[in-house]
Amino acid sequence: MAAKRDFYDVLGVARSATPEEIQRAYRKLARTYHPDVNHDPGAEERFKEVSESYDVLSDPETRRRYDSFGHDFRQVPEGVDPETWARARAGAGRTRPRGAGAPEGQWYTSSGGTADVDLEELFGDLFSGGRRRSWGPIPGADQEAELVLSVDEAYRGGKRSITISGPDGPRTLDVTIPMGVTDGQRIRLAGQGGQGTGGAGAGDLYLVVRLAPHPRYRVEGRNVYVELPLAPWEAALGTTVAVDTPAGEAKVRVPPGTSSGRRLRLRGRGLPNPRGTAGDLFAEVRIMVPASLTDDERRLFEELAATSTFDPRSRR
Secondary structure (H helix, E strand, C coil): CCCCCCHHHHHCCCCCCCHHHHHHHHHHHHHHHCCCCCCCCCHHHHHHHHHHHHHHHCCHHHHHHHHHHHHHCCCCCCCCCHHHHHHHHHHCCCCECCCCCCCCCEEECCCCCEEECCHHHHCCCCEECCEECCCCCECCCCEEEEEEECHHHHHHCEEEEEEECCCCCCEEEEEEECCCCCCCCEEEECCCCCCCECCCCCCCEEEEEEECCCCCEEEECCEEEEEEEECHHHHHHCEEEEEEECCEEEEEEECCCCCCCCEEEECCCCCCCCCCCCCCEEEEEEECCCCCCCHHHHHHHHHHHHHCCCCCCCCC
16 A cells, blocks of 8 residues: 655645645645546545545644644544654554563564564553553544535535545545535534544534536625626617526626626525525626627728717716
8 A cells, every 4th residue: 555645745735834825725626636527537536635635734733733643643642742652653663562472671563673662651641550541431523524516516405425534544425415505614414523432422524615616607605696798789778688597597687888897686596595595696797899890790880989979988
């Protein structure tokens, strides 16, 4: 099995990176390798690697432990000094005594050599009288992971299977996505977090929703923004045109004299809200002109230019 890559290297950030830099790096990589947009054979594994790295480095406590203990951080008991752990790992590795006659204090490394390491001395605060100290039941820790959704998935909700990396390897979970989830909203999966000890229950897993970029829509909260291209005469004379929304096609009325940049609102056509008012959809006008003109079009535009007194650069 290949050694796991350093989580900082996976995200392409320095060990001194700020939380904002780590988040930016993750979002860029997630958009590149998400299985919904990248169908290369290795993309899914790369996405899992990126997700696990972000899960660890985005949480201050797990990042601190990772910085101290590397990939062993999940196995190291609380309270162990990092230098003590490094000495134990360097001296004994995954050690075991060889036979009943092994000299006291002498342990054998996995490579067959010996190391005079007294584990009770190294971990005196965790062992007492040759027996591991009983810590009692310890509830499992709550955990977080990001869930990248398309705008359409966020609008409609539904079922989704996701793969989460953990200390015991990846596991697949079935998730119910509520209708109208927003970027940053958390979905709670009870009992799917860290495992408890001594009979204590597991923690919860919180999935933090992140909306993937969409080719047509921009989402801010529950409001959805979509570009509305118009011909010059449609903007000048007014018209009614069809516009795409996450719920399907809708009609929007364009008032006469509409300029580029104007926002035309369709109330309640943004992301739904099961507990309140739905967001709105804003059609942002962009006036388009033909790239080339027919003879008749050119003649009509020249007539308009000669007749009109409109000056778009005058102050009003």
